[in-house]
Amino acid sequence: MDFTFTEEQQAAVEAAKAVFADVAPDSVPSPALTPGSVADEFDRPLWAKLAASDLIGLVLDPAHGGAGLDTIALCLVLREAARVLARVPLLEHCATAMAVQAHGGPALRAELLPGAARGENVLTVAAHGRSGHDPAELAVTARPSAAADGDGAWTLDGVQTAVPWAHSADWIAVPAHTGEGDAVLALVPRTADGLALADQFSTSGEKMAELTLDGVRVPASHLIDAPGAWERLRQLLATGTCALALGLGENVLTMTSQYTSKREQFGFPVATFQAVAVQAADRYIDLRAMEVTLWQAAWRLDASTDGAGGPLPSAGDVAVAKIWASEGVRRVVQTAQHLHGGFGADTDYPLHRYHAWAKQLELQLGPAAAHEEALGDLLAAHPLA
Known part of the structure; x- marks a missing residue:
């Protein structure tokens, strides 16, 4: 069996090395000495360089402006990012985009993915539940909105902790449960009514957020209910x-x-x-x-x-x-x-x-x-x- 990486995967690595070559891992104050001292924003100039190198849309189909590569290619690029402690939401953004591409409806894909491939729509995901130990999908409930509304929307209520890059992201993927044992995934804009962010700080010193959802309405087109x-x-x-x-x-x-x-x-x-x-x-x-x-x-x-x-x-x-x-x-x-x-x-x-x-x-x-x-x-x- 041939275990070597493909030419496309190797090209992604070389592009990533070029982008990360000038990143200095000691350029941010020590989180141990000054908690929360790192910048509120992620590294936007570096994000722009990744977008210009077509690395943000690496795993998206060409139809959405991506390169059409796979999880292995993404992991190769993430490996290079971690060598220099790159302060960008590359993992959360790309993984969420992959979920939308694989399971989202046509309207959701058209709304999110072209901008995500260019790095204009920044995506993140709430994956740690209420305490960081319980299943994330159990921390939020999703229920159909009142029938009188007639728009097929859903309402989200609950709390998710330690959401990375939430203060800077445009969209947050929120896992939730319907009360019938089904896990769904809702794509919620950061500015949605009823959504509140409270500051939290990670072990690495990065700013995270406690995400509170109080009657947040999500259109049916923004809800992914595909099994798995x-x-x-x-x-x-x-x-x-x-x-x-x-x-x-x-x-x-x-x-x-x-x-x-x-x-x-x-x-x-x-x-x-x-x-x-x-x-x-x-x-x-x-x-x-x-x-x-x-x-x-x-x-x-x-x-x-x-x-x-x-x-x-x-x-x-x-x-x-x-x-x-x-x-x-x-x-x-x-x-x-x-x-x-x-x-x-x-x-x-x-x-x-x-x-x-x-x-x-x-x-x-x-x-x-x-x-x-x-x-x-x-x-x-x-x-x-």
């Missing part, structure tokens, strides 16, 4: 998070290698000490395991749109990838801090920002333990032959 639409979007977000963790971890290990090769102790570079080399080698193994499980999950998502196609649904591959990403990125940054010594705690050096972002990615969409439990449930429901 929300679950697939959630899996896309989790897989993209794994790609971000991989890119971040790889750059942190490179920083550690460069530092330990220059730092001398007893007249020798500390990289030549066996204890240092063994720890770095263990982290390299973590990264390779993170990589192989990431590509397995991304491939399964592209190969099977219905989540089937094997002894386990694609959720199993996503769970395995997120387990490795959560545990692996934590070990990589902890080892990096240890091998950097006191220098690793210097806020004039960017390692502290990578550590804060790594903790955010570790817990985002569930820590390893939550995905281990989900994987156990899947194995119990799908016994292997």
